[in-house]
Amino acid sequence: MTQVSMTVNGKAVSAPAEGRSLLSTYLREALQLTGTHVGCDTGQCGACTVHVNGKMVKSCNMFATEADGAEITTVEGMANGDGSLGVIQQAFQDHHGLQCGFCTPGMVMAAAALLKDNPKPSEAEVRAHLSGNLCRCTGYHNIVKSIMAASGQDVAAVAAE
Amino acid sequence: MYEFDIKAPSKLGKVVRKLKKDEDAVVLGGGQTLIPTLKQRLAAPSQLISLAKIDKLKGISSDNGVVTIGASTVHADVAADGAIPALSALAGGIGDPSVRNRGTIGGSLANNDPSACYPAGALGLGATIVTTDRKIAADDYFRGLFETALEGAEIITAIEFPVPDKAAYVKFDQPASRFALVGVFVSRTGSDVRVAVTGASESGVFRWAEAEAALAANFAPEALEGMTPSGDMIGDIHGSPEYRAHLVGVMARRAVAAC
Ligand SMILES: Cc1cc2nc3c(=O)[nH]c(=O)nc-3n(C[C@H](O)[C@H](O)[C@H](O)COP(=O)(O)OP(=O)(O)OC[C@H]3O[C@@H](n4cnc5c(N)ncnc54)[C@H](O)[C@@H]3O)c2cc1C
Ligand code: FES
Ligand code: FES
Numbered sequence: 025m026t027q028v029s030m031t032v033n034g035k036a037v038s039a040p041a042e043g044r045s046l047l048s049t050y051l052r053e054a055l056q057l058t059g060t061h062v063g064c065d066t067g068q069c070g071a072c073t074v075h076v077n078g079k080m081v082k083s084c085n086m087f088a089t090e091a092d093g094a095e096i097t098t099v100e101g102m103a104n105g106d107g108s109l110g111v112i113q114q115a116f117q118d119h120h121g122l123q124c125g126f127c128t129p130g131m132v133m134a135a136a137a138l139l140k141d142n143p144k145p146s147e148a149e150v151r152a153h154l155s156g157n158l159c160r161c162t163g164y165h166n167i168v169k170s171i172m173a174a175s176g177q178d179v180a181a182v183a184a185e
Numbered sequence: 186m187y188e189f190d191i192k193a194p195s196k197l198g199k200v201v202r203k204l205k206k207d208e209d210a211v212v213l214g215g216g217q218t219l220i221p222t223l224k225q226r227l228a229a230p231s232q233l234i235s236l237a238k239i240d241k242l243k244g245i246s247s248d249n250g251v252v253t254i255g256a257s258t259v260h261a262d263v264a265a266d267g268a269i270p271a272l273s274a275l276a277g278g279i280g281d282p283s284v285r286n287r288g289t290i291g292g293s294l295a296n297n298d299p300s301a302c303y304p305a306g307a308l309g310l311g312a313t314i315v316t317t318d319r320k321i322a323a324d325d326y327f328r329g330l331f332e333t334a335l336e337g338a339e340i341i342t343a344i345e346f347p348v349p350d351k352a353a354y355v356k357f358d359q360p361a362s363r364f365a366l367v368g369v370f371v372s373r374t375g376s377d378v379r380v381a382v383t384g385a386s387e388s389g390v391f392r393w394a395e396a397e398a399a400l401a402a403n404f405a406p407e408a409l410e411g412m413t414p415s416g417d418m419i420g421d422i423h424g425s426p427e428y429r430a431h432l433v434g435v436m437a438r439r440a441v442a443a444c
Contacts, residue, residue: 035357043189044189045268046220064227065224067220067284070283078281079286082283082287085216085217085221085283086216087216089193133410138282155280155281156280156284
């Protein structure tokens with residue numbers, strides 16, 4: 025075990041980790057931040073998406089020790105300071121962007137990464153950006169709509185209701 | 186996963202020394218292939234030696250018609266660079282944004298997955314693979330499925346790409362993984378034409394000599410009309426050998442049209 029330290033959602037944290045400990049395991053088990061979901065554990069589904077130094081990555085496909093010293097943002101960091109839903113989270117609620125909610129933390133983190141680089145994405149750009157985030161429930165339409173709405177665009181004509 | 190330690194030296198010499206001392210040690214690049222492999226317990230390394238802290242392995246530079254990409258450069262950085270647009274487009278089409286933020290060009294070429302994109306780019310541009318020991322021409326580097334010319338403790342440090350006059354990569358995505366069901370990289374530099382095919386052959390990435398000859402005579406999609414490669418093509422649940430052979434012709438014509 026080695027001591028691994030990083031900044032998670034603005035807070036300095038430190039906990040021991042084995043060489044083989046994944047970042048997803050470290051967040052969920054050592055830090056008890058269970059908002060980051062583990063769906064496939066094979067790098068395919070994107071439920072475990074977090075930001076490492078501002079870039080989206082699959083936390084099940086990175087070792088905790090590799091994030092030593094990094095700035096991490098998880099879905100727990102997406103709410104407003106007063107605990108109310110952030111803009112992207114609120115848009116998912118308003119536009120029915122989730123059903124079971126298992127993929128949602130990854131979807132929200134993917135959306136946040138996209139909107140940081142591309143504040144007004146087209147529908148095609150949103151869909152391309154979500155290529156590594158799988159959802160078994162919604163059929164994606166309302167997820168795309170939620171992300172477009174979070175970017176402040178009129179979504180009346182986007183996808184299906 | 187079996188148990189192992191991870192070391193991240195800041196000097197390349199130290200990585201090589203560690204690999205020479207312990208033959209069960211394995212290099213860790215972006216981990217996008219290695220970590221899933223370890224999870225399946227398909228490998229049991231004694232330790233992983235990460236390249237992440239070796240800064241000189243990262244970055245892209247251009248000099249005298251040659252673009253040099255450090256082995257630890259992630260796909261997203263190659264995608265954002267415009268020095269060889271066809272190569273940047275190839276990098277921007279690998280996997281998904283998360284994979285592109287971690288996966289490296291060196292890891293992809295060391296792994297030489299028969300359906301990976303970079304092997305087609307390296308072979309299709311006549312790149313040179315630079316390692317800790319030597320320089321290897323792409324034509325001599327790829328040795329079949331997951332096989333390369335790399336020796337035990339040899340590490341890829343950079344890849345040198347000559348800038349072509351024209352080039353394009355077109356792949357037919359395998360929609361679940363987004364690897365290439367078939368991908369074709371075409372380049373033209375003066376009268377020299379290269380056609381490299383990934384995802385199709387039982388022998389891994391290959392140059393399609395008949396297509397190169399036809400395009401050298403007439404660089405147009407029509408020159409490849411009705412042509413399919415010979416040799417054993419991959420057959421799996423995603424496509425039969427005949428289907429893949431057909432796709433190679435279609436992707437090659439599209440790549441020429443996109444040049
Ligand atoms: C969901 C998903 C989708 C993907 N889609 C695609 C796709 O569409 N096209 C595509 O081409 N690839 C795809 N990939 C693979 C991806 O491109 C990987 O990044 C790449 O194959 C390996 O690079 P890495 O840096 O992650 O290497 P690692 O996984 O760290 O290492 C892979 C192998 O290379 C060795 N190695 C690493 N670096 C070096 C070096 N510098 N010198 C010598 N040996 C080294 C390691 O020891 C290991 O054996 C996908 C991966 C995932 C998870
Ligand atoms: S749990 Fe990480 S990609 Fe599915
Ligand atoms: S809402 Fe159930 S997986 Fe996406």
